[in-house]
Amino acid sequence: MGITLGPNQYGKAETRVVRVNRHGDHHEIKDLNVSVALSGEMTAVHLTGDNAAVLPTDTQKNTVFAFAREHGIASAEAFGLLLARHFVRSQPTVHRARVSVEEYAWDRIPVTGHSFVRRGQEVRTARVAHDGERTHVVSGLRDLTVLNSAGSEFWGFLKDEYTTLPETRDRILATVVNAEWRHTDLGTAWDTSYGTVRGLLLEAFAGTHSLSLQQTLYAMGRRVLEECPSICEVRLSMPNKHHFAVDLEAFGLDNPNEVFHAADRPYGLIEGSVLRDDVPAAEEAWW
Structure with missing residues (x-):
């Protein structure tokens, strides 16, 4: 055979x-x-x-x-x-x-000419906790992918013998926004509130000239609290979706920050909460 x-x-x-x-x-x-x-x-x-x-x-x-x-x-x-x-x-x-x-596909965020939101991925979330006396409502979203093709820097960071990352004054900033926010008013018009918070998160992302993803995270949470009195705490988890400029010199080509490799992993993961001073943080069991 x-x-x-x-x-x-x-x-x-x-x-x-x-x-x-x-x-x-x-x-x-x-x-x-x-x-x-x-x-x-x-x-x-x-x-x-x-x-x-x-x-x-x-x-x-x-x-x-x-x-x-x-x-x-x-x-x-x-x-x-x-x-x-x-x-x-x-x-x-x-x-x-x-x-x-x-x-x-990416849709433009109207605030700037270089801010984008990925189309068709995000999921709206809601969680309600009640023990007979207290009730907490936490709204949220996950997988809201956004990108700034300008207006982002990263420099002045700690360096040691293992540091190879170069400083940059111009980079792509891309992340997947996973956010939750806690309400104090249980009579909220939930659909309207969700649309408002989502819009504020996008506006703050697009409108912040970022020196770090941490700075952008805080600006996004702060914007929501400033504009929405009935929200008392915002929690954000935002992976840094790295885009590395491809070195094309070996092929006789320059690359003036136009062609990028979108890396999958590993990635930086930035997490934090922003809350009002006059409202106590909720116990973790309520989130």
Whole structure:
């Protein structure tokens, strides 16, 4: 009985590339997850380990970033076409390229030209605790993904022998807002209140020139308390969704803070609460 190599393919999966198009103070964002699969004359690499026909998957990843800089990203379809045609035309051993693209949509926060909220992910939450005498109502939201493509810095931090992070005066600030807020008025119009708080959180995120995510967290909680007298405490948990500028120098390309790798993990996690001085903090059992 004979044994034969069947259909096969290989490639780099889930390259997260973010392209910021800067038109003065007005920015546009394309946020993609790109997967490449190549097939062709790959028998030798499977049977003998001969890599002569293989374009490394790391090269495929670099091509995604370089094309984002050189050609921009007009659409998911157009970018996929550019990549697929390139891999087949440039590599004689590659006969077919399949490029799969997921695009993550962002809506502009009206406060600035460089603040965005991710579309269609957030979940509204509510929790009520009652013991026959006392009642606490905690409203909230989770998975509200937001991004500032300007107006964020990070410098002046502690450094030791293990520190490699460079200081920056211009970075992308992206996070997933998970927030809860405690009410003192049980007669609140809940839907109206939720919309108001969500809007205030977005306005404060967009309107704060941030020197740290901690500063932004406090500004967001403070804005809610300033504008909503019936809310006495806000708790926020905000992961720092790192976006690293891709070094394209090896390909003869500059990168003036336009092409980024959206890292998945590990991430910084910033958590804190903001509360009124005249209202005691609730026992943890009530949250």
